[in-house]
Amino acid sequence: MPPPDVWGVGRVVVAGEMVPWPVSPADIDAETGSQTMSLRRLGVREGDVVVICSKLSEAIHAFPLESAANALGARYSSTDATEFDAFRTAAMIEQVSPSVVIGVNGEVVAGLRALGRDIHDVFAPVAVVATVDDDAHGALSAAGLAPRRWVKLGPASAFECEARDGAHFDGSRWRIDADGDGGLAISVLVPALTPCDGFELGLKGMVDPTGCACGSDDPRVRLRSPL
Secondary structure, X not given: OOOOOOOEXXXXXXXXXXXXXXXXXXXXXXXXXXXXXXXXXXXXXXXXXXXXXXXXXXXXXXXXXXXXXXXXXXXXXXXXXXOOOHHXXXXXXXXXXXXXXXXXXXXXXXXXXXXXXXXXXXXXXXXXXXXXXXXXXXXXXXXXXXXXXXXXXOOEEEEEXXXXXXXXXXOOOEEEEEOOOOEEEEEEOOOOOOOOOOEEEEEEXXXXXXXXXXXXXXXXXXXXXXX
């Protein structure tokens, strides 16, 4: 049995490799607070429905989004971000009319195409779709939609606002640094079960600490493609 301060163990990308990442209940609560603001930026309001596509290994990223939806008085439904379960993502959109769908990846897109579904027709009824990789982002953009980005920065999450000028992360809890070649590293600024100080993310981009057109002062990260 794990010690009582371990909520669970996720898997995150550090230096281009997947590594286990234990988190505590306090970590989850703090991330819920951060992602409550993220959902507000995505337009989630009381009474809305949010569909969250993720994998079990992404629980430390997905569960705070579920809790954040509850905190806003919204409802949520979850689907697997896999080709096999893509039919259920489409069914959820048709059945519960979500205002936001988070976590669409290339596997979901491939699954929908294998089913003969039109990408535009599936996602057009949704006000905001946040993708997690270039395959999905490119497919939705090519279909005439305007997706936003959900960027996983190791254990942290960052989301694009309506300005689509970089993905916001919680600067009160995390610091993202870029080296001379644009390599990004993450450090945690508050107590955490798994500390990190300059952990390389295997991503390249830049960090913008200035205020955003959306009105937020949270810093943004702009990644170089491909993600």
